[in-house]
Amino acid sequence: MACHKCPERSVITLQHGELCKNHFLSYFEDKVFKTIKKYSLISRQDVIGVAASGGKDSLTALYLTQKYLQENNLNNKLFALAIDEGIHEYRATTLQDLQEFCEGRNIPVTVVRSQEIFGQTLDEAYPRVNRGTKKKPCNVCGVWRRYLINKHARKLGATKVITGHNLDDEAQAIVMNWFKANTSLAAHLGPISGVEEHELFVPRVKPLYFCPEKEVRLYALLKGFKIQFVECPYARDGYRAQIQDLLNDFEAKYKGTKQGIINSFLDILPLLKERERKSEKGTIQQCQECGEPAHGEVCNACKIKEVLVVES
Numbered sequence: 001m002a003c004h005k006c007p008e009r010s011v012i013t014l015q016h017g018e019l020c021k022n023h024f025l026s027y028f029e030d031k032v033f034k035t036i037k038k039y040s041l042i043s044r045q046d047v048i049g050v051a052a053s054g055g056k057d058s059l060t061a062l063y064l065t066q067k068y069l070q071e072n073n074l075n076n077k078l079f080a081l082a083i084d085e086g087i088h089e090y091r092a093t094t095l096q097d098l099q100e101f102c103e104g105r106n107i108p109v110t111v112v113r114s115q116e117i118f119g120q121t122l123d124e125a126y127p128r129v130n131r132g133t134k135k136k137p138c139n140v141c142g143v144w145r146r147y148l149i150n151k152h153a154r155k156l157g158a159t160k161v162i163t164g165h166n167l168d169d170e171a172q173a174i175v176m177n178w179f180k181a182n183t184s185l186a187a188h189l190g191p192i193s194g195v196e197e198h199e200l201f202v203p204r205v206k207p208l209y210f211c212p213e214k215e216v217r218l219y220a221l222l223k224g225f226k227i228q229f230v231e232c233p234y235a236r237d238g239y240r241a242q243i244q245d246l247l248n249d250f251e252a253k254y255k256g257t258k259q260g261i262i263n264s265f266l267d268i269l270p271l272l273k274e275r276e277r278k279s280e281k282g283t284i285q286q287c288q289e290c291g292e293p294a295h296g297e298v299c300n301a302c303k304i305k306e307v308l309v310v311e312s
């Protein structure tokens with residue numbers, strides 16, 4: 001099949017037609033840059049930390065952030081911040097990819113090890129936390145990661161954290177929150193995470209918000225990013241994996257399902273955020289244990305630490 005814009009061979013079929021390699025790359029980059037502009041994800045004064053793991057999403061976000069800054073003659077400070085949760089035969093591989101990627105592009109990298117903060121790797125901590133709470137590895141991992149990214153991005157002077165969340169990730173998070181009737185958590189989603197500003201909280205922003213996972217994968221492949229595409233051994237172990245299968249199934253049968261979820265969610269997101277801002281749950285406090293931002297008296301990371309002490 002030929003590209004609908006030129007005689008070159010198509011590499012992908014999109015809703016508006018076939019695209020060849022070059023037209024797809026421009027289409028994808030345009031979409032990301034428009035998202036950055038439309039939602040003001042980056043401003044001239046920002047110090048930007050990219051939450052990077054070495055996977056396709058974060059490397060694409062990192063690469064396109066640097067490209068956006070260069071094309072717009074912006075001199076923002078940019079660095080990559082990675083969390084090593086301690087996942088055997090997985091994280092060391094992706095972090096090696098990240099180091100190589102950043103070395104070639106002059107991007108400084110900071111790696112923070114969960115073990116140094118929480119005293120245990122995720123592999124060690126998860127069975128104990130699960131015994132006490134039935135939480136899945138991704139629940140523990142997500143809490144640790146958000147906590148460490150915010151704390152260390154702030155220490156490094158970041159005013160924005162860029163994440164590699166793509167359209168599939170967001171659609172899954174929306175549906176998970178609907179299914180669990182968690183509209184309070186849903187209010188924290190969107191191209192800019194969170195509902196209110198706080199001096200201890202570094203806003204997290206998502207330039208790949210409108211990019212489906214398959215487009216990000218293709219972009220990373222066509223750009224020749226050295227990625228080993230390893231999957232986390234815990235990836236199939238949670239609620240999210242089932243929602244992912246469900247949405248993929250629907251998308252295969254009814255094209256545009258995931259985009260429809262995002263569009264309808266964005267319609268009501270301002271209302272959700274407004275309601276959350278007015279509620280007590282939405283107020284950011286300082287954790288009584290560690291001083292980091294928390295929704296409640298104790299942050300979720302410290303709550304997990306307490307379980308670890310009991311279950312040790």
Ligand code: SF4
Binds near residue numbers: 137138142232235
């Ligand atoms: Fe963490 Fe789950 Fe992602 Fe693995 S799949 S890195 S455990 S959030």
